[in-house]
């Protein structure tokens with residue numbers, strides 16, 4: 001199981017209201033007890049934090065708010081001593097506007113080679129006042145920002161598929177390629193067992209930067225999933241494989257077509273990629289069944305394990321999402337004020353935890369999901385930091401609500417996140433203490449206890465360690481599958497109880513099981 005740490009919000013050792021690497025190190029026993037095999041850290045590099053660290057100013061330095069390079073090395077080593085590997089986040093599509101390359105490019109004249117590492121273009125229109133293309137940023141708004149000279153005279157435009165503080169790199173430039181290979185080695189040499197590759201299908205661009213058409217043949221879209229991008233990962237795979245203990249490449253590949261997605265998982269490319277098809281699926285029996293089936297079929301042709309993901313630092317927390325009428329996830333559909341039944345969402349999120357933990361492949365858990373944290377929807381406007389919110393003109397709530405600092409203690413200053421009276425970088429809701437680790441760990445009915453027990457069984461049950469999987473017949477609204485010789489997972493998506501199949505014992509249930517009936521919105525693992 002790979003556990004995703006958002007360092008800014010995990011634990012704050014120096015008491016300044018921002019999480020840090022020493023905070024993570026101090027909580028390694030918690031992570032070991034949960035049964036973590038590896039930690040994936042969202043970017044911890046020096047960054048102005050215009051996009052939560054995905055705007056990197058120096059790939060070889062830790063952001064001072066999080067600690068030092070020595071702290072990172074100590075954390076990697078201490079985790080390794082507990083059998084926990086480290087995965088770092090590599091952000092190759094763009095850098096921070098404060099990265100020395102971009103600072104140099106901005107200071108240079110149009111046509112200067114320093115600008116070639118990015119996508120600088122003259123504007124259209126009589127005085128260059130129109131952006132070179134009408135593309136839309138993943139964070140809404142235009143993908144181009146116009147530069148201005150020291151005296152304010154408007155100049156060229158530069159491309160950014162995300163926020164304007166994140167200029168896109170030109171991957172046709174040999175230095176861009178060489179620099180990232182060096183960065184990869186830098187972290188592998190420091191003991192990182194793997195890298196998570198941010199926005200992995202967006203690096204390659206059509207150098208002509210054409211306008212978007214109605215339809216693009218696969219591999220020829222101007223800035224998404226272009227065929228050339230695979231050359232990058234073939235080179236990276238060679239680097240990963242050059243270590244005595246091979247290192248891993250994990251892709252953030254958001255593509256609707258499975259055939260295009262699995263191309264990233266060919267033998268000489270990445271080792272695995274996040275299963276966003278599953279993550280965004282609604283909590284509905286047939287939709288989940290079909291996503292699982294598609295996942296298996298897609299991975300059959302490649303030597304990469306399927307992955308199971310319920311959320312991450314970009315996604316509405318499952319407890320909240322599953323408590324809504326529309327339980328699917330879509331960035332474009334996010335709005336304020338969606339009616340939510342958190343009790344229902346929590347039942348479903350617990351069932352989803354058992355479902356995912358029973359599937360063969362690699363399980364990812366985002367920090368706080370094991371506590372059943374809901375999305376924090378009522379952050380004060382002034383506290384919101386996410387460019388997705390601000391660039392939408394305030395209609396998109398953004399992603400801050402799933403990034404609120406974790407509660408460790410029931411009471412006390414910021415629920416043990418800092419242990420000092422420092423204001424956390426995002427405010428915690430008044431009832432945060434009821435979700436705290438301290439409040440849940442002694443309670444066998446808590447979500448934390450459910451996760452711990454499920455993860456323990458996942459390690460100890462031979463049936464779950466293998467890859468054997470088969471659907472079992474079940475009534476409508478119920479999913480059932482067999483793992484190995486003697487384990488069955490049953491998920492009831494309906495609200496009424498259903499009969500459990502014949503079994504020798506119930507290993508674990510997401511809700512209390514009375515007799516041979518599985519309650520509505522619940523899951524169980526059975527010894528059969």
Ligand code: GLC
Pocket residue numbers: 051052054091162198199252313314
């Ligand atoms: C990825 C990250 C997200 C970030 C974006 C731009 O999607 O997960 O948090 O904002 O890339 O780097």
